[in-house]
Amino acid sequence: MSAxxxxxxxxxxxxxxxxxxxxxxxxxxxxxxxxxxKAVDGLSYSVERGKTLGIVGESGSxxxxxxxxxxGLFHGSNAQLGGQIRxxxxxxxxxxxxxxxxxxxxxxxxxxxxxxxALHPYYTVGAQxxxxxxxxxxxxxxxxxxxxxxxxxxxxxxxxxxxxxxxPHQFSxxxxxxAMIAMGLVNDPSLLIADEPTTAxxxxxxxxxxxxxxxxxxxxxxxxxxxxxxxxxxxEMTDDTLVMYAGRGVEYGPTKEILTHPExxxxxxxxxxxxxxxxxxxxxxxxxxxxPPSLLNAPSGCAFHPRCTHRDKVxxxxxxTTLPELVPGNRSMGHLKRCHxxxxxxxxxxxxxxxxxxxxxxxxx
Amino acid sequence: xxxxxxxxxVATRPEPVAAHAASENPxxxxxxxxxxxxxxxxPVKSSGLIHRKVGDVQAVDGVSFEVKxxxxxxxxxxxxCGKSTTGRLITRLYEPTAGHIRFEGEDIASVPExxxxxxxxxxxxxxxxxxxSLNPxxxVGSIIGTPLRIHNVVPEKQVLPRVKELxxxxxxxxxxxxxxxxxxxxxxxxxxxxxxxxxxxPKLLVADEPVSALDVSxxxxxxxxxxxxxxEFGVAFLFIAHDLAIVRHFCPEVAVMYLGKIVxxxxxxxxxxxxxxPYTQALLSAVPDVKQAAVGGRRERIQLEGDVPSxxxxxxxxxxxxxxxxxxxxxxxxxxxxxxxxxxxxxxCHFPGALGQHPNEPLTAGMLGVDHQGNPDPGASPxxxxxxxxxxxxxxxxxxxxxxxxx
Numbered sequence: 042m043s044a045x046x047x048x049x050x051x052x053x054x055x056x057x058x059x060x061x062x063x064x065x066x067x068x069x070x071x072x073x074x075x076x077x078x079k080a081v082d083g084l085s086y087s088v089e090r091g092k093t094l095g096i097v098g099e100s101g102s103x104x105x106x107x108x109x110x111x112x113g114l115f116h117g118s119n120a121q122l123g124g125q126i127r128x129x130x131x132x133x134x135x136x137x138x139x140x141x142x143x144x145x146x147x148x149x150x151x152x153x154x155x156x157x158x159a160l161h162p163y164y165t166v167g168a169q170x171x172x173x174x175x176x177x178x179x180x181x182x183x184x185x186x187x188x189x190x191x192x193x194x195x196x197x198x199x200x201x202x203x204x205x206x207x208x209p210h211q212f213s214x215x216x217x218x219x220a221m222i223a224m225g226l227v228n229d230p231s232l233l234i235a236d237e238p239t240t241a242x243x244x245x246x247x248x249x250x251x252x253x254x255x256x257x258x259x260x261x262x263x264x265x266x267x268x269x270x271x272x273x274x275x276x277e278m279t280d281d282t283l284v285m286y287a288g289r290g291v292e293y294g295p296t297k298e299i300l301t302h303p304e305x306x307x308x309x310x311x312x313x314x315x316x317x318x319x320x321x322x323x324x325x326x327x328x329x330x331x332x333p334p335s336l337l338n339a340p341s342g343c344a345f346h347p348r349c350t351h352r353d354k355v356x357x358x359x360x361x362t363t364l365p366e367l368v369p370g371n372r373s374m375g376h377l378k379r380c381h382x383x384x385x386x387x388x389x390x391x392x393x394x395x396x397x398x399x400x401x402x403x404x405x406x
Numbered sequence: 407x408x409x410x411x412x413x414x415x416v417a418t419r420p421e422p423v424a425a426h427a428a429s430e431n432p433x434x435x436x437x438x439x440x441x442x443x444x445x446x447x448x449p450v451k452s453s454g455l456i457h458r459k460v461g462d463v464q465a466v467d468g469v470s471f472e473v474k475x476x477x478x479x480x481x482x483x484x485x486x487c488g489k490s491t492t493g494r495l496i497t498r499l500y501e502p503t504a505g506h507i508r509f510e511g512e513d514i515a516s517v518p519e520x521x522x523x524x525x526x527x528x529x530x531x532x533x534x535x536x537x538x539s540l541n542p543x544x545x546v547g548s549i550i551g552t553p554l555r556i557h558n559v560v561p562e563k564q565v566l567p568r569v570k571e572l573x574x575x576x577x578x579x580x581x582x583x584x585x586x587x588x589x590x591x592x593x594x595x596x597x598x599x600x601x602x603x604x605x606x607x608p609k610l611l612v613a614d615e616p617v618s619a620l621d622v623s624x625x626x627x628x629x630x631x632x633x634x635x636x637x638e639f640g641v642a643f644l645f646i647a648h649d650l651a652i653v654r655h656f657c658p659e660v661a662v663m664y665l666g667k668i669v670x671x672x673x674x675x676x677x678x679x680x681x682x683x684p685y686t687q688a689l690l691s692a693v694p695d696v697k698q699a700a701v702g703g704r705r706e707r708i709q710l711e712g713d714v715p716s717x718x719x720x721x722x723x724x725x726x727x728x729x730x731x732x733x734x735x736x737x738x739x740x741x742x743x744x745x746x747x748x749x750x751x752x753x754x755c756h757f758p759g760a761l762g763q764h765p766n767e768p769l770t771a772g773m774l775g776v777d778h779q780g781n782p783d784p785g786a787s788p789x790x791x792x793x794x795x796x797x798x799x800x801x802x803x804x805x806x807x808x809x810x811x812x813x
Contacts, residue, residue: 276698
């Protein structure tokens with residue numbers, strides 16, 4: 042595996058050896074009248090060029106907030122930011138809003154979940170792509186328009202030379218998402234953040250969009266972050282996976298490792314609470330009990346402890362008092378987990394796997 | 407699986423887990439709901455001063471199915487296929503353009519609005535969005551108690567005890583009846599919606615995407631709750647969802663809809679393991695699979711080109727033909743009949759077959775009295791075996807022998 046999976050990115054000098062995106066101990070806190078909401082609290086990860094990172098977690102786990110921070114969307118707000126976000130060696134958090142504007146959309150760009158609300162209803166799709174291009178390139182409108190048509194063609198919009206003058210409402214959901222992707226990629230960004238890119242779409246259209254994203258990534262060799270709650274999407278699209286809970290990473294490593302040998306009870310819960318299209322229908326879904334915690338006053342110790350069903354396997358009251366570190370587990374250096382359990386692999390094999398995939402147990406042994 | 411066998415495991419689990427078997431339809435149950443050739447056309451008016459009718463959105467165009475008492479039928483399909491409209495027709499939130507909805511033998515399709523009140527006790531609905539389907543200015547007690555008051559089920563004094571009982575059934579604290587919906591999380595709100603639907607002891611619950619607005623970990627809680635309710639109270643479900651995995655888990659019988667029509671209907675095993683319609687096959691192959699992680703990369707899938715056509719002006723013949731990988735001339739000329747091809751399996755395709763083994767000649771041509779291109783064949787007459795009745799016959803068309811017969 043690559044440097045992406047090194048345990049806790051150590052502070053290094055910016056250079057060619059560093060991954061494209063390095064997030065280090067990122068904190069995003071929002072002061073409110075009720076107290077400080079710690080939306081992201083000490084998050085570290087990195088993504089290399091040409092690689093895809095999947096960020097999974099429930100709503101309120103901080104997955105969208107952390108990526109908004111990479112886009113510099115909290116500049117000028119009252120959010121308190123800490124840590125470092127280095128894009129190609131530049132610390133985004135230290136940039137002024139003006140410098141940030143030079144980076145946003147050119148180096149780093151983002152695809153949003155709901156294309157209908159992310160596109161401006163009063164401007165044609167073409168005008169919006171042209172604007173995104175001309176902000177960073179000093180070209181005539183004619184050249185930019187040609188570029189917009191080229192991009193619409195690339196993302197598979199039929200008759201792009203005519204559809205470039207359509208308004209967003211004249212596009213179907215899948216086409217709008219394609220237009221968003223075209224806009225996101227018009228400046229050849231080296232990092233693309235896709236925030237739930239297919240959640241609003243139907244499965245057959247989702248398959249088209251995921252294929253498109255993968256093709257484009259290969260073509261442009263960009264780094265991609267996919268934020269999703271669909272573990273199936275993560276399994277098929279990503280190289281690395283970061284599982285987030287209550288503003289922190291709780292498990293991080295190569296996707297294959299995370300999904301076949303998860304070591305954190307929250308990841309087990311995610312895996313066992315979704316039915317799949319081939320599994321045993323007599324198996325009862327095993328939900329994670331309780332609700333996601335409030336980030337206003339997160340639970341003490343491990344934030345997951347009030348919902349964790351394996352707490353009794355940890356000696357003493359470690360779970361309720363001490364926050365576990367995100368450290369390599371027993372399997373490999375690249376597989377980090379934030380949990381006190383001494384031998385999670387054994388529990389997974391004997392208790393969890395028989396519940397979620399009885400047919401796999403024999404193969405694994 | 408027996409109750410005692412599993413009873414021991416209960417204590418160690420996070421949630422009370424009763425003996426659990428796959429949800430199956432009761433074998434000899436009577437038919438609770440029978441829908442025949444149901445249609446719903448929404449008129450499209452021109453803009454300007456005089457709103458002339460310029461067309462119809464054919465949201466639901468001739469669907470037939472049955473729901474057994476205590477059973478569940480899943481409706482799946484992409485957005486705009488008419489699955490939610492079907493649900494709203496059955497609860498009579500809309501009046502159908504044509505067709506019959508027989509609930510316990512009585513046709514409720516054209517019962518006038520004012521006579522619908524008794525029906526509301528029998529058929530209730532669970533909505534998708536727990537944020538907009540609860541009145542923010544009413545307390546939970548008032549939301550759940552209102553049906554009791556409207557229908558005069560219990561004396562006023564007993565409303566509150568019943569509300570508390572219902573809250574307990576759906577796993578909420580009964581003492582919270584005085585709170586407002588905004589004090590609850592999404593999953594808890596959905597439980598309130600379920601409690602409201604259960605208030606009048608309905609026989610049929612129409613659940614329209616009951617979990618799609620919830621987080622994954624909460625989805626499982628709500629699905630388990632619905633299954634417990636079904637077992638305990640014997641409620642029948644019409645379960646509408648776009649998530650194929652959840653429908654498979656919940657429903658022993660599944661209907662796949664495309665652009666206002668049922669393209670394939672059958673028991674769970676037929677639809678998920680032996681799909682014979684190219685759309686069902688494409689739909690199933692498009693679902694991203696967690697197990698793919700062990701292999702890496704993307705799963706082989708059938709690519710469907712383009713988007714679903716507009717229901718205002720649907721394609722002629724088979725509505726799926728514009729995106730179908732195996733469409734031929736006949737598909738544009740004639741609509742395929744919903745042909746029974748198994749004990750509990752019907753498919754609407756001229757070329758039904760296993761993936762990669764679709765026949766080259768239309769199997770339906772002889773029955774429809776046409777030649778292989780779909781032109782009328784003077785020598786043949788349409789087969790009397792074709793019906794659009796709900797439910798299943800004892801005889802069916804066998805795909806291997808290509809004849810009608812009995813098992």
